[in-house]
Amino acid sequence: xxxxxxxxxxxxxVIKDYVATAEPVGSxxxxxxxxxxxxxxxxxxxxxxxxxIGYLEQPHTSAGRIPSEKGxxxxxxxxxxxxxxxDEQIEVLRQFMNDSIQEWxxxxxxxxxxxSKVTNYASFIIVPSVKFSQFQSLQLIPxxxxxALVLVITDVGVIMHRKISIPKSINSQDLxxxxxxxxxxxxxxxxxELQRSDLQILREELKIxxxxxxxxxxxxxxLLDSPNDEKVIINGALNMLKEPEFKDLDKLSRxxxxxxxxxSLKDILPEQIKxxxxxxxxxxxxxxxxxxxxxxxxxxxxxxxLGKIGLIGPVRMEYWKAAGTVESVxxxxxxxxxxxxxxxxxxxx
Amino acid sequence: xxxxxxxxxxxxxVIKDYVATAEPVGSxxxxxxxxxxxxxxxxxxxxxxxxxIGYLEQPHTSAGRIPSEKGxxxxxxxxxxxxxxxDEQIEVLRQFMNDSIQEWxxxxxxxxxxxSKVTNYASFIIVPSVKFSQFQSLQLIPxxxxxALVLVITDVGVIMHRKISIPKSINSQDLxxxxxxxxxxxxxxxxxELQRSDLQILREELKIxxxxxxxxxxxxxxLLDSPNDEKVIINGALNMLKEPEFKDLDKLSRxxxxxxxxxSLKDILPEQIKxxxxxxxxxxxxxxxxxxxxxxxxxxxxxxxLGKIGLIGPVRMEYWKAAGTVESVxxxxxxxxxxxxxxxxxxxx
DNA sequence: TGTTAGCACTCTCTTTTGTTGAGTGCTAAT
DNA sequence: ATTAGCACTCAACAAAAGAGAGTGCTAACA
Numbered sequence: 001x002x003x004x005x006x007x008x009x010x011x012x013x014v015i016k017d018y019v020a021t022a023e024p025v026g027s028x029x030x031x032x033x034x035x036x037x038x039x040x041x042x043x044x045x046x047x048x049x050x051x052x053i054g055y056l057e058q059p060h061t062s063a064g065r066i067p068s069e070k071g072x073x074x075x076x077x078x079x080x081x082x083x084x085x086x087d088e089q090i091e092v093l094r095q096f097m098n099d100s101i102q103e104w105x106x107x108x109x110x111x112x113x114x115x116s117k118v119t120n121y122a123s124f125i126i127v128p129s130v131k132f133s134q135f136q137s138l139q140l141i142p143x144x145x146x147x148a149l150v151l152v153i154t155d156v157g158v159i160m161h162r163k164i165s166i167p168k169s170i171n172s173q174d175l176x177x178x179x180x181x182x183x184x185x186x187x188x189x190x191x192x193e194l195q196r197s198d199l200q201i202l203r204e205e206l207k208i209x210x211x212x213x214x215x216x217x218x219x220x221x222x223l224l225d226s227p228n229d230e231k232v233i234i235n236g237a238l239n240m241l242k243e244p245e246f247k248d249l250d251k252l253s254r255x256x257x258x259x260x261x262x263x264s265l266k267d268i269l270p271e272q273i274k275x276x277x278x279x280x281x282x283x284x285x286x287x288x289x290x291x292x293x294x295x296x297x298x299x300x301x302x303x304x305x306l307g308k309i310g311l312i313g314p315v316r317m318e319y320w321k322a323a324g325t326v327e328s329v330x331x332x333x334x335x336x337x338x339x340x341x342x343x344x345x346x347x348x349x
Numbered sequence: 350x351x352x353x354x355x356x357x358x359x360x361x362x363v364i365k366d367y368v369a370t371a372e373p374v375g376s377x378x379x380x381x382x383x384x385x386x387x388x389x390x391x392x393x394x395x396x397x398x399x400x401x402i403g404y405l406e407q408p409h410t411s412a413g414r415i416p417s418e419k420g421x422x423x424x425x426x427x428x429x430x431x432x433x434x435x436d437e438q439i440e441v442l443r444q445f446m447n448d449s450i451q452e453w454x455x456x457x458x459x460x461x462x463x464x465s466k467v468t469n470y471a472s473f474i475i476v477p478s479v480k481f482s483q484f485q486s487l488q489l490i491p492x493x494x495x496x497a498l499v500l501v502i503t504d505v506g507v508i509m510h511r512k513i514s515i516p517k518s519i520n521s522q523d524l525x526x527x528x529x530x531x532x533x534x535x536x537x538x539x540x541x542e543l544q545r546s547d548l549q550i551l552r553e554e555l556k557i558x559x560x561x562x563x564x565x566x567x568x569x570x571x572l573l574d575s576p577n578d579e580k581v582i583i584n585g586a587l588n589m590l591k592e593p594e595f596k597d598l599d600k601l602s603r604x605x606x607x608x609x610x611x612x613s614l615k616d617i618l619p620e621q622i623k624x625x626x627x628x629x630x631x632x633x634x635x636x637x638x639x640x641x642x643x644x645x646x647x648x649x650x651x652x653x654x655l656g657k658i659g660l661i662g663p664v665r666m667e668y669w670k671a672a673g674t675v676e677s678v679x680x681x682x683x684x685x686x687x688x689x690x691x692x693x694x695x696x697x698x
Numbered sequence: 699t700g701t702t703a704g705c706a707c708t709c710t711c712t713t714t715t716g717t718t719g720a721g722t723g724c725t726a727a728t
Numbered sequence: 729a730t731t732a733g734c735a736c737t738c739a740a741c742a743a744a745a746g747a748g749a750g751t752g753c754t755a756a757c758a
Binding site for chain 1: 452485486488490492493498500502506507510512521525587590596598601602605606609
């Protein structure tokens, strides 16, 4: 559907006004605020046309117009220009990442908070399961008489530590030997590639120190066991409190619960997203729970796996700003990855 | 102030009803629901007396009575019996702690979630700064060519890991030697007892491997630097959504923000609390932000330092249940500590 | 003297009714 | 094709009316 310039201007005015105020926009307001050289009556006619093709709608007869989801879609696809964060903001973020980031979990914190602070929407970051990270080393560390710590380190950092009991006869050199066995066997493999059978072979090969190895293997096993431990990190969920569309306590409650402690959000985000920044407006979302919200979402690749970052907000969203911010952040993440060899991802600094 | 039995019964009826319904309680309701052998008129007279001494109040002339904070206080001090969780619930918690708890951060998760789930209030746990935990060992672990991981382990678990660069000439045995030096020097000391001067001495004693030691010391240093890293863990904040007193969006927003991402709650809790389970009702709280909420709070000792666990909810709170639950949990925590020698706290299983 | 029934009174809450004003759609003039 | 003019619509707000729950007081009663 192609719109003439005037209709586009009117559509844009309505969208900008509505996004800013959450109120229906009347014909007078369009003329007044956007200094078009036409009368309110003309705007009314044009608006009626825009309503006919489904880009605007009226809450009731005597109200102004609000953009429909279809209208937002047209705007996003054909008219919108992304608005990036200021250079200053970008610089602050980049600085922060250089200064204080040790491993992936830090990246995620910093990026998440940046996204939500800059946009005033809720941000989410999905980190692929640690199962897809590359085994780097397993360390056995004596803690005290009869106890040791199993430490599993991958390219995204220290992903687990767990205590095991060890026979008193085993000293720290023995532990070193055992660690080395693991490391030689597994280094560089993805955890998902560690078949149970591999673990089994190791079990059988190493009759000595059997119990220690058993316990270490079990620790690794338990990592592989956890069905799907994608992590979701949500920031700025309370930004939703400000949005008038969620002033209804019931809605608010459902939304905050969604963002709540259980990480149920990840089941609700789309599996497939298109390259670059993908935007899902309201009903376009398949999950029932977010059909009155919009997503601005982008994928990033880490160790060959797909992670996601994005923003979630009301349909009445500043898509230009949201998309611009997500895009910028995505670029920074990719840039950081580019600067790290695949052998040296753990500490990305 | 001593109340006769009938007044006590009436006060209790009003409190129980009001807590359950959040509505003012009328004289008829008291008679009906609690089968007292007196007429509504008599109850009215008694209620008037209770109002005179400030235990009840009337929102307006023609409404029933609600308990005043003073009334709640009397009830809590002189009438209430704690209601403990069911044996089954306690058993589940104890089981869980035995099965799956590796270190302090796990305890805190499990306990927090238990408190909030059982009571339907928001729970908080304050964990004293790691600075007060006992240094157990510092481990230097080779990660890859030129890089090592500094791992600081105390009696509450692995409290930091950080990457440092190491000269290529240093091998893993060297790292072991260096770790041992740290361990001999510091084992068993509280981090707060590690004076900067101690670190300095170590620096000077060890001319060899200077850089590695420098970097490790710096990691320790940074732990001591962080001003006050008491941690606050909040669970079940969204339970507040259900309370009618917070149906006002503004209030709700302030409260949730308080529980929000920045952990500002810890500045608001009382410094001094009495032994056992302490209850702070409404205005009794010194902090402005929680003057319309109540706290049920208890202290626990870990490594000589005071931590706190508790619940926060509306003034109209089921104090008996809240206090009983906090008390039970406190007992379990103490029990666990009793079963662990002071040398063996890291993994409390 | 303590208790109770009866009753007028009070005050919130809900519903109803009236009013206002923003905004529209249509028509006729430009 | 555009616009001024005007009657019409409908949500939002306010005032008025009605209902109901609960009280305080008085007078009678055990």
